[in-house]
Amino acid sequence: GDSVTQMEGPVTLSEEAFLTINCTYTATGYPSLFWYVQYPGEGLQLLLKATKADDKGSNKGFEATYRKETTSFHLEKGSVQVSDSAVYFCALKPPTWAGNNRKLIWGLGTSLAVNP
Amino acid sequence: NAGVMQNPRHLVRRRGQEARLRCSPMKGHSHVYWYRQLPEEGLKFMVYLQKENIIDESGMPKERFSAEFPKEGPSILRIQQVVRGDSAAYFCASSLDAISTEAFFGQGTRLTVV
Numbered sequence: 001g002d003s004v005t006q007m008e009g010p011v012t013l014s015e016e017a018f019l020t021i022n023c024t025y026t027a028t029g030y031p032s033l034f035w036y037v038q039y040p041g042e043g044l045q046l047l048l049k050a051t052k053a054d055d056k057g058s059n060k061g062f063e064a065t066y067r068k069e070t071t072s073f074h075l076e077k078g079s080v081q082v083s084d085s086a087v088y089f090c091a092l093k094p095p096t097w098a099g100n101n102r103k104l105i106w107g108l109g110t111s112l113a114v115n116p
Numbered sequence: 117n118a119g120v121m122q123n124p125r126h127l128v129r130r131r132g133q134e135a136r137l138r139c140s141p142m143k144g145h146s147h148v149y150w151y152r153q154l155p156e157e158g159l160k161f162m163v164y165l166q167k168e169n170i171i172d173e174s175g176m177p178k179e180r181f182s183a184e185f186p187k188e189g190p191s192i193l194r195i196q197q198v199v200r201g202d203s204a205a206y207f208c209a210s211s212l213d214a215i216s217t218e219a220f221f222g223q224g225t226r227l228t229v230v
Contacts, residue, residue: 042223043207044159045221046220061209091159104151105159105228106159106160108157109158
């Protein structure tokens, strides 16, 4: 079945460091790919998305490129801030023609702590 | 335009009691999804509903759990005779239709069973 694998955390960085959180997926066809962020005590917010191969999603300095050849959607940010401390979830949604298109499939989440 | 509204934000129940979690989708959205986040785990799909219909409940435990989305009012996730293992964050998401790529999430209800 479809699945998402994220790098394990926690990830601890100093402010202004470069961030990469790896995400790979297994799916049939071309799913849509998402990164969600969960700040402490908060719900889930969509950070960015990509709906087809080679698309790059970007938001708030974060980027991720949909790589079909490597089935990856790694999250990157060039210079992290303390306010980026949160849990980041990679998720996929199967393509429209798939029978189970109705639900997101999630990675386990990666906790990021950014120190001043 | 209010986002997805869930209430209560925090709910404490004793073992054996019932828990009712409410979710009001975004205005104009008729598709609702419930997810559960257990401590130290990712989110797991529970159920997908449209107005007055359960479309996919493959992630719902077979006993004690039920969900509804009536024609009027919020979607309700109901857990009967709660046990400590039900302690989790329950998130609701809504989308405009079945093929929308984006779902919008509420802030979740954190259920604690004591």
